[in-house]
Each structure stands twice: as C-alpha cells, then as structure tokens.
Amino acid sequence: MKTHTLGFPRIGAQRELKFALERHWRGESLPDVLPQVAQDLRARHWLAQRHAGLDVVATGDFALYDTMLDHALMFGAVPARFGFGTGPLDLDQQFALARGNAAHPAMEMTKWFDTNYHYLVPELSEDQAFTLHADAWLDAVREAEHRGLAPKPVLIGPLTFLWLAKVPGLATGADEAAAKLALLPRLLPCYAELLRRLEARAVPWVQIDEPVLALDLPAEWLDALGTAYAAIARPHLKVLLATYFESVASTLPRLAALPVHGLHLDLVRAPAQAQDALRLWPRDRVLSAGIVDGRNVWRTDLRDALDCLAPLREHWGDRLWIAPSCSLLHCPVDLAQEQRIDPQVRSWLAFAVQKLDELGVLKRALLDGPAAEARALADSDAAVAARRAHPVVHQAATRARVASLTLEDASRGTPYAGRRVVQRARLALPAFPTTTIGSFPQTSEIRVARARHRRGELQQDQYETLMRAAIAEAVQEQEALGLDVLVHGEAERNDMVEYFGEQLSGYAFTEHGWVQSYGSRCVKPPIIFGDITRPAPMTVAWTRYAQGLTPRWMKGMLTGPVTMLQWSFVRDDLSREAVALQLALALRDEVVDLEAAGIAVIQIDEPAFREGLPLRRADWPAYLDWAARAFRVCASGVRDDTQVHTHMCYSEFNDILPAIAAMDADVITIETSRSRMELLNGFGDFAYPNEIGPGVYDIHSPRVPRAEEMLALLRKAREVIPDDRLWVNPDCGLKTRGWDETRAALQQMVAAAQTLRQEVSAAA
Secondary structure (H helix, E strand, O other): OOEOOOOOOOOOOOOHHHHHHHHHHOOOOOOOHHHHHHHHHHHHHHHHHHHOOOOOEEEOOOOOOOHHHHHHHHOOOOOHHHOOOOOOOOHHHHHHHHHOOOOOOOOOEEEOOOOOOEEEOOEOOOOOOOOOOOHHHHHHHHHHHHOOOOEEEEEEOHHHHHHOOEOOOOOOOOOHHHHHHOOHHHHHHHHHHHHHHHHHOOOOEEEEEOHHHHOOOOHHHHHHHHHHHHHHOEOOEEEEEEOOOOOOHHHHHHHHOOOOOEEEEEOOOOOOHHHHHHHHOOOOOEEEEEEEOOOOOEOOOHHHHHHHHHHHHHHHHHHEEEEEOOOHHHOOOOHHHOOOOOHHHHOOEOOHHHHHHHHHHHHHHHHHOHHHHHHHHHHHHHHHHHHHHOOOOOOHHHHHHHHOOOOHHHOOOOOHHHHHHHHHHHHOOOOOOEOOOOEOOOOHHHHHHHHHHHOOOOOHHHHHHHHHHHHHHHHHHHHHHOOOEEOOEOOOOOOOOHHHHOOOEEEEOOOOOOEEEEOOEEEOOOEEEEEEEOOOOOOHHHHHHHHOOOOOEEEEEEEOHHHHHHOOEOOOOOOHHHHHHHHHHHHHHHHHHHHHOOOOEEEEEOOOOOOOOOOOHHHHHHHHHHHHHHHHHHHOOOOOOOEEEEEEOOOOOHHHHHHHHHHOOOEEEEOOOOOOOHHHHHHHHHOOOOEEEEEOOOOOOOOOOOHHHHHHHHHHHHOOOOHHHEOEEOOOOOOOOOHHHHHHHHHHHHHHHHHHHHHHHHHO
16 A cells, blocks of 8 residues: 655745746846756655655656646647747746747646646647657656655646647637647657656656546547557556546546556545445556545544545555645645744644655554554544634624625625716726736835834834835826826735735634745735634725825725635635635625725725636536625625726636626726737627726736737727727736836836727727
C-alpha cells in the first residue's frame, strides 16, 4: 500500500519562486539564478514528501509559470503569432507567451476548473502539428532519481490538454470541440514517445491527469478515451489515471476498460464514489483514494477517513493507495510557520506539509491497527470536538437573520429601465464613460507602511495619514487623466478579500498561508470558520474622504459575497449557500451605509461568480439561483438613483448569462482584451439588458497598448453593445502594475474613448 501526492505547491514556503521570477523579469538577477531557485525548490519539496514517508515523489508538477504552458511548449504548440517557431524556447520567449510583449498580447488566461488558479490557454490551429520537446520535463525525473528518490512523473492527459485549449480563427458556426478532438491523432504520438522514454528509464509509474472526466463531456470525447490510451500504452510502464474535483462514477465502466493500471478518485468532493468503485473498479488494479482534502485547510477527521478507507483496504489490499483528493497546489505550504493565529483555530488546520503527514498516519493505522496511531487519532478527535463547540461557529442572531430573508430583500424593486432614467439624471456622464476597476498601484511605500503598521512601528493615526496621502495621489492622477468615474485606489487594502474578512467576525487569518493564483501572483485566502457578522462599517470613512477630494463621482468598492466565499478557505460544516447569504447581509449593511454617506456609484465585485459554478450541469440551477440571490441581497437596499456595478474576469460567461442578468447590476465590467472581445459575443447574442464595460487592455501584462488598439476593440464592442450602454475600462484592477505603465495605459484608454465620442458625434 502506497502513499503519494498528485502534486505539491511550487511557490515555496517563503514564496521563493515568486520573488525569483520578479527579479528575473526586472533584470535584477543573472540568467542562471531562476533555474537554480527552481531546482532547489523541487529538491526541497521532494524531501518533504520523503520525510513524510511517501513511497513516490511527484515530478513534472513544478512549473515556472504554469503547467499547461509547459505542456504546450513540450508538444511544440507555440502560438504562431509570436514568430518563435516550435522548437525549445528560452526563458524570455516563454515568459513572452505568458505575459505578452511589445508586439503581441499574452496568451489567454482562465480558471482551472472551479479553482482560483489560472492556467494559460493553449492556442492551436486546425492543422496543428505537434512535436515533442520533453528534455526539461524528463530532467526533473533524472533529478529525483539522482537524489535516490522514486519518481512518479505527472502529465496532463491528452483529452484534458485538448479540451482546455482553444482554436482561434475558426469559421463562424464551426464546432470548436470537434476541431480540437480532430487533433487527437496528431497529439498522441507525442504522448506515446514520452511514455516510451519513461519506460526506457525503467520508471515504474506515470500519473496522467484527466480532470475533464469530471465534466459533462460529449459522447465522442468519451469514445476517444479507449483509442487514446490504447495508442499511448507501454507494456512495462504502469499508468495511474487521475481524476478529481467531482465524481466520475458514471464513467467507471468505461475507465475500467482502459489499458491503465490504477485510478485515482476524489473522495473528498465526491465520497459516494467509494461505493461505486467497490462495484465497478477491478480488484487486481490500484485504487488511489483521495481522502485528504487538497483544496482546503482543515485537518482531516482521521476517524472518519479510516472508516471510509477500511472497506477499500479490505477489498484492494495492498493495491489501495492513499493520497490527497487533488494536487496540493491549492493549499498553503506549511502550517509550522504560523505563530500569530489563534492557537485553537490553528489546531484545526493542516497545510500541504501536514497533509502529507496525515497520509502517513492513515497508512500506519490501516496496516497496524488504530492503536498504532492512538495519539494522532485522539488529537484529531479533540480538534473536531473543539471546533464544533467554539462560540463563534454558531451565532443565533446571524442564522435568524438569514432565515428571515424575503423576496423583497433580494430585489431593487424598480426594473433597470426605470433606474437607468434617474441614474442618468443624477450622474450626467458623457457617452462611453471611462472608469477603472478599483485598485491602483500598491507602491513600495504603501507596502512598507502597511508592514510597519502591522509590526506596531506605525501608530494608527500615522498609518491613516500615509494612506490618505496615497488616496489623494490616486484621485489627482485620475483627474489629470480625465477619467469620468473615479476610484480611491484601495491603498489601505492588503487584498480584496482579506481586507474585508479582517473586519468581519467568523474569519481567521494567516501570515504565510499563500497559494499561487497565476505566475508570480500569490494570494493569502482568509479562513471562514464561524458565522459572519459586520461589527462596524468597513469602507465608508475612506470612500467619503476620497469623494471629498473631487467633484467627480467616486465609486465605493466592495467585494461581493460569492467572491468572498470562493476566495476564502471555507468552513465545511455549513452549506456554501448559507455562508454566502451571511456574507451578503454583512455587505448589504455596508452598501446602505455608503449610500447614506453620499456615494452614488457602488461596485460590488464578483470575479469568482463563474468560478463557483459546479462542474456538472445538473448542479448548475441550484448554485446559480442562490449565487445571484446573494448578490441581489447585498445590492438591493439602496435607492433607484444609486448605480450598482459589478466586475467579473477571466471566465467563459456564455453559458450562465441568464444568471448574470438575474444579478440585476446596473453596470457589469468584464475581461475581454485577451480574447479580443470574443467573450463579449455571448452578451450580444443573449441581448444582455443592462450596461457593460468590456476591458480594453490587459492589466496582467506589462505592455502598454496604443490608443488605436483599444479603439479597435471598442469598435468591435459597439457591434454588440448599444452606444448608450457601453463603458470604457481596463480588464481588471491595477494593483500589481507600476505608476508609469498605469499612467501611460490610461492615457491611451481615455484618448481612445475621446476619439470614439468624436467619431459617433460626427456620424450623428
């Protein structure tokens, strides 16, 4: 019986990869420094796996930017528009694909299934040729072997790679799914050759991830499974087919017919699969039980886990493997670094390193009996009991308020068409109004001040003085640029979720609980452990101050309930719907207070709305109903002449547009620049009824687009959006950018809007 992990966080316990990447991009390190940091991190992560007693270590799960990008490079699928060819690329060329360059926008980026990790979308052509360039991937296998470790290489499977790719330039009405599936015969020889090279090295096992099996795949894609795996199978190399994020019970008979030697199931997100596997997965093959939660920070209830594993152990014997539910990429690295969190809350948690240790406890308890791990089981039982009894976990007033919500509490009352009239009279904005999404550059001065304040080196009044100065600077910059609706820049905010969580009851916070969002971007999700209340206003004073600096309209900026839920580590003892409604009520109080303070435009960001969508379509209606309701609850306490905005980014929206319309925001801003406005087409086909601000430039890339480029995108947007409902804005917030590039890009954006106004006026 083996223990293993499907993958490990790659950023490092101290975010070493993040800082090495950013130094490399700024030209502050020698060319060989970044590869050396990467090699050191891989070694450190393998040693953590060996120290925890894992039988094999995962290789191939490490990437400098993104594993989907690495697979595209490995298969020679380099976007032709960059002109790099299909051979091995140097680091600067690889990062140009991820971040864009002066000539070309970056590859499109979107969410990895229903997580907050973003992957780069491979760009394929209908006549795509694939060639294998696997030296870097195989080097990691050699590194592990040279350290005396047993490697288990990890590959993204051929169906998943193609399903998550895109084929730009297809004829209108063409079936993109069919075009991608048609490329499978061309791609499979690369997989076959790669597995042949592993076999030649006498590597015993390879893990091939096919998370798309958790989706409602078309029948022809499922039919292609048998052909694909028969084409790549090797006689002396065993394949562990890994599925996760949802049940694959309905596909188990088909999977059992594949020439694979093991199957991994996510028994955290879909525990009922264990019973299906007992009936449908062969006893003479390996079953890998994903019993430790790879996506949340709660320590495993070891007693419950053993109860689940016992019948599997009896059925499969030593062919039962134990693992996290999915890659630990989605967890912070090591709880041992956390010294300031409430000790009781800390006792309920497990990060990636601790989850590896839990695997060892479960294995020993199964092999030698529960008495062999009596102390660990007793600690687990005590943590479960203490968490249930904590006074913040159950607050009667909060639950009563949720229970008393009515239909009127989730409705603006007046439809958008009526609100629009009074909002226009009050706001008096020009055609194609310009704005930004919320944040402005978090300069080193702001970050240093926040760190000093956190350490107690700056008194509260000193800190507030510095933040007000930063807000005043952001307002002055926007006035000079000529923006129409301003934001205060969010200088005082560490993170769009953590900032609010710090002011709500029911939340806990870490110092080092970082997880990777994309590239060098890391987030530190707060932890929801109890019922939510808002003890006091959170943003009103800052927003009122900013509005007092300018005669232009100032947006109040909030993070919506679904995003607060999705971008936190969420309690697992209460439904997500109930938690979302608790958050919605807390935010509703803030919205009402902002309006009372004279704020006429309030933005409630929901970038994670699409991300929260269940993977199976049968589960969509229930989620979309409560998610849209939660947004309306927090937005519906204001007058008709208060304009409510929301923002969404990096998602495919076409299949949920009715639910987005049901949110009933007056204005929605969305990311569209990387897709060259493709994402906007669905809004036009659906005839989205309210106002839309499609992003006209990519804030995740350091390049500054010209006004002509943005103007071309706006002209495309006018084909879909009526002129009187079209806003002009960047894709997302500007927190991660520098002031020079921010100023230059916004100058170009305002110029594009002014040119468009002149064109439309002249035509009229």
